[in-house]
Amino acid sequence: MPSLGADMESGTLLEWLVRPGDTVHRGDPVAVVDTDKAAIEVESFSDGVVGDLLVQPGTRVAVGTPMARIESGAAPAAAPARASAVPGSAVPVVASPPVRHHAAELGVDLTRVVGTGRNGRVRREDVDAVARAAASAASPRPEAGPVPAEPPATAVTATGAHRRRVTPYARRLAARLGVDLDALETGDGPVTAEVVRARAAATPTREPAPPPPPETETEIATTPAERHTEPATHGPGRAAIGALMSRSKREVPHYCVATTVDLAAVTAWLRRTNRERPVAERIVPTAAVLRATALALHRTPELNGFWVDGAFRPAAGVHLGVAVSVRDGALVAPAIHDAADRSLPEVMDALRDMVRRARNGRLTRAEMADPTFTVTDLGDQGVEEVIGVIYPPQVALLGVGRVVERPWAVDGLLGVRPVVRLTLSGDHRVTDGATGARFLNLVDELLQEPEEL
Amino acid sequence: VSVTLSETRELVKTSLAHIVPADEVDTLSDDADLRRAFELDSLDYVEFVERLSQAAGVRIDEEDYPELRTITTLTAFLAGRR
Numbered sequence: 445m446p447s448l449g450a451d452m453e454s455g456t457l458l459e460w461l462v463r464p465g466d467t468v469h470r471g472d473p474v475a476v477v478d479t480d481k482a483a484i485e486v487e488s489f490s491d492g493v494v495g496d497l498l499v500q501p502g503t504r505v506a507v508g509t510p511m512a513r514i515e516s517g518a519a520p521a522a523a524p525a526r527a528s529a530v531p532g533s534a535v536p537v538v539a540s541p542p543v544r545h546h547a548a549e550l551g552v553d554l555t556r557v558v559g560t561g562r563n564g565r566v567r568r569e570d571v572d573a574v575a576r577a578a579a580s581a582a583s584p585r586p587e588a589g590p591v592p593a594e595p596p597a598t599a600v601t602a603t604g605a606h607r608r609r610v611t612p613y614a615r616r617l618a619a620r621l622g623v624d625l626d627a628l629e630t631g632d633g634p635v636t637a638e639v640v641r642a643r644a645a646a647t648p649t650r651e652p653a654p655p656p657p658p659e660t661e662t663e664i665a666t667t668p669a670e671r672h673t674e675p676a677t678h679g680p681g682r683a684a685i686g687a688l689m690s691r692s693k694r695e696v697p698h699y700c701v702a703t704t705v706d707l708a709a710v711t712a713w714l715r716r717t718n719r720e721r722p723v724a725e726r727i728v729p730t731a732a733v734l735r736a737t738a739l740a741l742h743r744t745p746e747l748n749g750f751w752v753d754g755a756f757r758p759a760a761g762v763h764l765g766v767a768v769s770v771r772d773g774a775l776v777a778p779a780i781h782d783a784a785d786r787s788l789p790e791v792m793d794a795l796r797d798m799v800r801r802a803r804n805g806r807l808t809r810a811e812m813a814d815p816t817f818t819v820t821d822l823g824d825q826g827v828e829e830v831i832g833v834i835y836p837p838q839v840a841l842l843g844v845g846r847v848v849e850r851p852w853a854v855d856g857l858l859g860v861r862p863v864v865r866l867t868l869s870g871d872h873r874v875t876d877g878a879t880g881a882r883f884l885n886l887v888d889e890l891l892q893e894p895e896e897l
Numbered sequence: 898v899s900v901t902l903s904e905t906r907e908l909v910k911t912s913l914a915h916i917v918p919a920d921e922v923d924t925l926s927d928d929a930d931l932r933r934a935f936e937l938d939s940l941d942y943v944e945f946v947e948r949l950s951q952a953a954g955v956r957i958d959e960e961d962y963p964e965l966r967t968i969t970t971l972t973a974f975l976a977g978r979r
Contacts, residue, residue, distance in 0.1 A: 715959055715960070722947075723943065723950050796944075
């Protein structure tokens with residue numbers, strides 16, 4: 445495990461990009477490591493053939509721990525392991541949500557389905573074919589075992605025939621741009637984002653899809669599901685989040701306080717002012733909540749900073765991390781820098797720009813580094829309350845639910861108001877519930893006067 | 898001015914293409930909820946509205962959002978605006 449930063453003591457292996465028997469050269473990417481801040485590709489230090497892989501994906505090891513043996517010796521003429529890779533690994537499966545549900549109902553593992561739709565997209569019929577094949581073969585389902593066995597006959601994937609080495613970014617980009625990784629000619633080198641972009645630029649996109657089969661009228665577009673190496677079917681982002689959240693739950697004594705905030709003033713004000721704004725500059729309620737949060741943090745510095753070496757270090761500025769789910773199922777929380785010093789339209793611009801780039805995999809290193817507080821807004825997912833887990837070494841997190849209309853008493857009269865549930869998770873080593881309560885009340889007050897935001 | 902369902906469908910497809918893989922618009926039912934079907938969050942939705950407004954050449958205010966819910970309701974909305 446190499447040291448990928450001065451403060452790095454250990455790292456979590458997210459995935460291997462090579463297999464035993466692969467020939468590697470100095471500088472080739474061989475693994476992806478999560479440093480708690482970012483997923484970073486690790487390169488081989490020498491030429492040779494990959495021997496034993498000593499560390500399993502998902503494992504956290506100290507800096508300096510050997511991760512794999514690279515045997516320098518005569519390299520075999522070809523890298524045989526690449527031809528016998530586990531089917532379906534490392535190739536993103538693209539299937540629409542209805543097809544995913546259909547596959548789940550039939551117990552079909554999407555990673556072993558060959559998509560016949562455009563760009564290899566999995567169609568309902570492809571799932572059915574695999575299900576039929578599995579049923580006619582009297583053998584147990586291949587997905588029953590922890591490590592996939594031979595796939596059913598009709599499900600033999602062309603994709604499994606030669607495993608491509610693909611950088612995680614390139615894989616996300618390919619899924620996003622609808623580029624078929626297997627159709628790329630890159631010789632022996634890894635598939636990089638450049639190759640994917642070049643391919644996407646060269647391919648005419650968005651041409652009409654082939655005529656749909658009649659029974660798929662509910663089939664809809666996809667959130668590309670990234671399927672991965674065994675044993676889990678989760679992307680590397682999952683492992684990174686898992687490692688960080690485990691650490692948080694292990695080390696951080698959380699407290700949670702919550703309040704319901706009346707958003708009538710904000711929504712009325714936004715509706716009025718948005719009418720004057722071009723569509724591209726319209727402000728969504730989330731931006732107002734972010735802006736109010738930044739201002740409240742500015743006045744509650746004990747929630748804005750880091751727990752380092754057994755002590756709290758307040759941060760100089762308010763860098764608001766915003767949890768963004770990327771379409772492959774990963775989660776990133778890039779920062780809006782100096783959010784307390786930006787106007788509401790500026791915060792909205794920053795938010796829009798950041799989410800777009802997060803989903804294109806084009807965040808900058810600076811944005812990924814060191815948010816001082818995180819906001820996680822799951823309102824678009826339809827939940828009313830989010831009791832979040834703090835991102836260490838930060839010391840607090842705000843969960844934002846959906847804006848819902850509720851009966852609400854104002855001045856002794858009952859009315860229907862748009863309200864939102866705000867939940868603060870705080871680190872008890874730094875603050876108490878009283879601080880969290882003060883912070884939430886500040887946010888509430890600020891949201892009652894949106895023109896001041 | 899009449900607007901056909903298939904015209905609306907094309908508009909939706911063009912507008913969504915920059916946000917999500919939009920080919921499946923072709924196979925979407927006329928009455929499917931667009932926002933839910935394509936899993937659009939609020940920021941995606943603003944972008945969709947922006948592109949739709951440009952492509953259709955009509956102004957779309959926030960009050961109009963409920964009328965954009967499906968291909969059918971959107972077709973009626975566009976017919977009323979042109």
